Amino acid sequence: xxxxxxxxxxxxxxxxxxxxxxxxxxxxxxxxxxxxxxxxxxxxxxxxxxxxxxxxxxxxxxxxxxxxxxxxxxxxxxxxxxxxxxxxxxxxxxxxxxxxxxxxxxxxxxxxxxxxxxxxxxxxxxxxxxxxxxxxxxxxxxxxxxxxxxxxxxxxxxxxxxxxxxxxxxxxxxxxxxxxxxxxxxxxxxxxxxxxxxxxxxxxxxxxxxx
Amino acid sequence: xxxxxxxxxxxxxxxxxxxxxxxxxxxxxxxxxxxxxxxxxxxxxxxxxxxxxxxxxxxxxxxxxxxxxxxxxxxxxxxxxxxxxxxxxxxxxxxxxxxxxxxxxxxxxxxxxxxxxxxxxxxxxxxxxxxxxxxxxxxxxxxxxxxxxxxxxxxxxxxxxxxxxxxxxxxxxxxxxxxxxxxxxxxxxxxxxxxxxxxxxxxxxxxxxxx
Numbered sequence: 545x546x547x548x549x550x551x552x553x554x555x556x557x558x559x560x561x562x563x564x565x566x567x568x569x570x571x572x573x574x575x576x577x578x579x580x581x582x583x584x585x586x587x588x589x590x591x592x593x594x595x596x597x598x599x600x601x602x603x604x605x606x607x608x609x610x611x612x613x614x615x616x617x618x619x620x621x622x623x624x625x626x627x628x629x630x631x632x633x634x635x636x637x638x639x640x641x642x643x644x645x646x647x648x649x650x651x652x653x654x655x656x657x658x659x660x661x662x663x664x665x666x667x668x669x670x671x672x673x674x675x676x677x678x679x680x681x682x683x684x685x686x687x688x689x690x691x692x693x694x695x696x697x698x699x700x701x702x703x704x705x706x707x708x709x710x711x712x713x714x715x716x717x718x719x720x721x722x723x724x725x726x727x728x729x730x731x732x733x734x735x736x737x738x739x740x741x742x743x744x745x746x747x748x749x750x751x752x753x754x755x
Numbered sequence: 756x757x758x759x760x761x762x763x764x765x766x767x768x769x770x771x772x773x774x775x776x777x778x779x780x781x782x783x784x785x786x787x788x789x790x791x792x793x794x795x796x797x798x799x800x801x802x803x804x805x806x807x808x809x810x811x812x813x814x815x816x817x818x819x820x821x822x823x824x825x826x827x828x829x830x831x832x833x834x835x836x837x838x839x840x841x842x843x844x845x846x847x848x849x850x851x852x853x854x855x856x857x858x859x860x861x862x863x864x865x866x867x868x869x870x871x872x873x874x875x876x877x878x879x880x881x882x883x884x885x886x887x888x889x890x891x892x893x894x895x896x897x898x899x900x901x902x903x904x905x906x907x908x909x910x911x912x913x914x915x916x917x918x919x920x921x922x923x924x925x926x927x928x929x930x931x932x933x934x935x936x937x938x939x940x941x942x943x944x945x946x947x948x949x950x951x952x953x954x955x956x957x958x959x960x961x962x963x964x965x966x
Contacts, residue, residue: 565813598783638867657851661842661845661872661875667936668839668878675942678947683950722839732889739953742950747961
């Protein structure tokens with residue numbers, strides 16, 4: 545996934561010559577805490593936040609050029625960079641948004657942290673039973689019922705708690721991947737549990753084939 | 756994971772009677788775009804953003820009470836809510852931060868989207884070979900070399916591309932879970948690939964045991 549796939553193309557921009565008052569009206573209207581500052585060709589020359597604006601208004605400064613951070617001090621990414629880079633930048637630099645540039649430094653969009661949260665959290669929201677459905681399709685000759693039975697057995701072995709295949713099915717229908725990895729103690733542990741289930745159903749399938 | 760585990764406890768707060776000028780200085784100093792407004796017991800009564808402050812300064816208003824959003828209009832969560840709720844709220848309401856309350860409505864922290872990004876992205880940054888290491892520990896009697904060989908075979912079957920076990924090992928040492936699920940086309944597909952590898956090594960292990 546590339547930066548351009550997660551960026552917001554509906555962004556606002558201001559120029560160094562714009563008045564601070566006009567910029568503040570624009571930012572309030574569009575509810576943006578940050579805004580790229582561009583030249584007449586749309587190239588990034590700086591960046592302002594609403595906190596620069598409050599200072600500018602309080603201190604009676606006039607133009608955006610007086611309060612902006614210059615391009616060199618602004619975290620920015622290229623539209624063809626991996627989306628991962630924007631994610632790492634947002635969390636390392638603790639910024640709420642990052643301007644996205646093309647080869648000519650023209651601003652093409654802005655990546656916002658809540659858009660990143662939306663994209664990242666989709667993975668956590670995948671229902672666990674979707675993974676089990678994929679597993680049943682992959683393991684030809686193993687039925688859903690056999691998979692639930694093996695899952696109940698593995699759960700009992702690992703946690704000591706007695707669960708029926710029906711309990712297990714109900715649990716995975718209601719839980720998400722995010723909840724499952726938090727409950728099992730991490731991604732590797734979650735996968736290891738699934739592999740243990742896979743191993744059991746495969747062993748049973750092989751034993752059946754031998755008979 | 757609960758909200759209190761991901762919230763920022765180093766937050767600032769203001770009172771309805773504080774002057775807008777003082778609040779703007781505080782927000783700039785601490786670089787916060789948003790701030791809870793609390794009463795003398797620390798209970799949440801409202802919320803301001805730096806965009807409310809720019810408007811207040813421009814329009815010559817005096818106190819935080821004149822510009823704040825009332826508590827009823829503010830997205831907030833309880834410290835014992837599942838962290839997932841804060842994540843969903845941030846992405847649905849497109850906010851950069853959410854106040855966290857205790858049973859008495861006292862503000863105990865603030866959840867910020869870049870902290871959420873940090874927490875969520877840790878999962879994406881897990882190295883793929885960590886999952887394979889866990890798999891080797893789980894599948895007793897299967898060596899790392901056998902696992903890499905099976906992985907190379909499954910990759911060839913699925914993609915038509917010839918890879919050596921050494922190529923495969925190099926690839927998983929350098930790639931993250933996030934890259935792997937993007938490359939394979941989603942969580943279910945990634946996991947199905949792992950199950951196919953597991954099935955092959957288990958079949959080989961069973962065949963070996965039979966000899």
